[in-house]
Amino acid sequence: VANILWREEEGLGIGNMFYVFYEDGIKVLQPIECEIQRHIKPSEKLLGFQISDEVCPKSKSDEIQSCIWASAVNVKDKYIYVTQPTLNRVLIVDVQAQKAVQIVSTDAVPVKLHYDKSHDQVWVLSWGDIAKSSPTLQVINQASESISHHTVHTQPVGKQFDRVEDFFIPATTLIINHIRFGFILHKGEPALHKIDLETMSYIKTVSLKDYNCVPHSLAYTHLGGYYFISCKPDTTGAIPPQLIVDSITNSVIGYNGDITGTPYMSPDGHYLVSIDDQKGLMRVQTITIRGEIQEAFDIHTNLRISDVAFQPSFTEAHQYNVYASSSAQTDVLFVELSSGNVKMVKSLKEPMKTEEWSWNEKNRVIVDSGLFSQYLMTPSKESLFILDGRLNNLNCEITEVEKGNVVIWVGEA
Template sequence: MPWDFGEDDSLYISKVTTIHMGNYTCHAYGYEELYQTHILQVNVPPVIRVYPETQAQEPGVSASLKCHAEGIPNPRITWLKNGIDIMPKLSKQLTLLANGSELHISSVRYEDTGAYTCIAKNEVGVDEDISSLFIEDSARKTRLSVGNMFYVFSDDGITVLQPNECEIRRHIRPEERIFTSYEEICPRVEGEGTQSCLWASAVNVRDKYIYVTQPKQNRVLIIDTQTQKAIQSLDVDPLPTKLHYDKSHDQVWVLSWGDMRKSSPTLQVIPEASAGEDQHVIRTPFEGVDDFFIPPTNLIINHVRFGFIFNRSKSAVHKIDLETVTHIKTINFKNYSCVPQTMAYTHLGGYFFVQCRRNRSVAVSPQLIIDSVTDAVIGPNSDVSGTPYISPDGRYLVSADEDSGRIKVQALSLRGEIELIYDLQTNIHVSDLTFQPSFTEGNQYYIYATSHLQTDVLFVELSTGKMNVLKNLKDPITSKDWPWSNYNRIMKDSGLFGQYLITPAKDSLFVINGRQNTLRCEVSGIRRGNTVVWVGEV
């Protein structure tokens, strides 16, 4: 246990993290009305990432150096060039954007070559990292990078797209061969005229490999991002429909349905996923798994120990140890007659949010909140219902109710409290939603949301609720053509430092420029491209 009671009835927490923030109330035995509440606020020293670590540019072009910092309270950012503060040097040519998180040089000269140190400070600590800039005559002539690309899996194979120029860098066709086994990437099906592919789910493994499921082939394909080739296929249980990469233990989880009625679902694990060579699959002991949830890591929380699995018929979630792949305990929702459908997690206060399945006898099915420190069900999340999404910094919970089109946004305070900040009525029945870091405000985000049925994409400034719409991004893939999940139109971002997002329509792809909140381009002739992975620096 992470806590103890002292001889004087004090509560001792041995290793405090952000999940412990919140209110602690001590009651007197037999005198319930006598109590005292303590508020525990947890401060976290800054953690930063710079991007890019090094870059070479020709004289006269513009260059950007970015620094993302997280900590509690929010850190302040300063920059040094070769050890000297750049603040006095700021000018039209050298500017700081988004509270210092981007250093922009509008026209680089030879003397701009140097080591730029980003320093993030708050009340409890400091972190720093270096981004190097080299100005060279022929910097542009270096070989084409294979990183910073979207991989789009569609009927016609795999398209590697560079979003900045909207350029297709590589197209892997269905008849291309897998490197080790020499099988075709998408084997021809008898009776079908054209050779086409069917994909369901894909994950990025440390920017080295992409694992992608081929549900009808009962296998997982492994793509090497360095060579942009399929290097291996792994046989898994029938109809693999969902993958998740557990970064903490370097393993890929595979959920298979067994058949289209989901009558014999199984969960398997591929260990040492980033090794990439001679992979194998391990069966887990869990039966009747309808879905599973593994919390994401972020800059502050980089290790996750537990996951959850749920069955469609049971009012409970099962907590599992990711390392040993064993069941630890069952958290029951019988009192709330809640059968879990989706989950989300924030490391601020350590809350899990569970969306319950629609129930004919109940008009609305609210979310439930579980406290991850005690595994206790705290109760409903007031009257909030809908699919829960947590912003990458853990500070906002966005709940999208796809039936009513309502989007409720709650903030998680540094005292572990959950408060509603606004409630948006939209006509968008949300299929998928993601977060795009703001380029004007440090530590702020936009939400981008697609619709199950409509052609519009919604974007909202998260801190203010200011809404806008990108119109006429063509019809989404029909649910009939996308039986694998509720997300028949995904919205894929390009990570912490990326400015592009991608969303597929029925027969094409749209690239959105998140810096300007505008449409960048449409790439036509890509059918059912609803499985997309972003690959950063390779």
């Protein structure tokens, strides 16, 4: 009870806010009463040295000054780094000041960021152009320090820079606080290229050729130390089952049964949720403390799932619920992972169309508020919806927020 009371009374301050990056700048939102705490406009000047710079400068062809964002990361609840793909740069927002404070130039068309807390580095994947013809990986070091930042290139794998399609670095959690390795995925290649995050250098290649698997996405659990890898459709359009790779030996253990689709791991490493939109399936597996992978249950859904978020259960200790947003419909799917109970949160308006969102496959994100808060946010085409995960319902809608599909939660620093 004390815990619940403490949660209700916790001070809001500058933390416990959603930052939403949308066409007309950045909105900072307090989820409980759905108050807009601050609106950073596209024309706002940067605080500090780069004083002549604006948040989203107007180009000659623009009739109205507006913003295009692709990806953002929270750096220790102190800064938010966000990519501006058409400006070839990353903007740094200071959480304490609620202002944009710095611009970091990147390679052309930066589309994906990841913050590696273990080494205080922000990884940047750029496409080179909208056709993804010369992708690169860059790293911004000392990301949480108040210094002037710049990017450095990672060492190319086998001198081939231009093949990078994606990268995967496991997220730090309460349980895993140090991440040593990541993987780079190359276009069309049935392999994972393992990198040492300490030295940013390539260590070895894990071949997936025998399984005819060109990796699409990955998830990691510290229980058993497994990577789960979803594969791209083969030449016939069929999707091979997921592969399991042992993180210690770097060898493929085999297929994850007949499970296909994009893998997502709960923060405690106990639940693997796999989404296969082709089959309209969400498949849930549990992983025991000893690393045994067990079948749990399947959910048939025609939602065409765009994104998923995990949230600690408010009724059971050490349990998680999952929320899934739809790339085409107005419902959010809620699943209680311990029981398989399913509920829909309805009437969340249409998402923007997939073709209006070029930067990744998630045209409607859903973002949770960390381990200690009950709110989630998902955007529609021109609104934001805040859900209450404790009551499993809609808390509020904030209208007139166009294309707010880059969302970051900032907790208490």
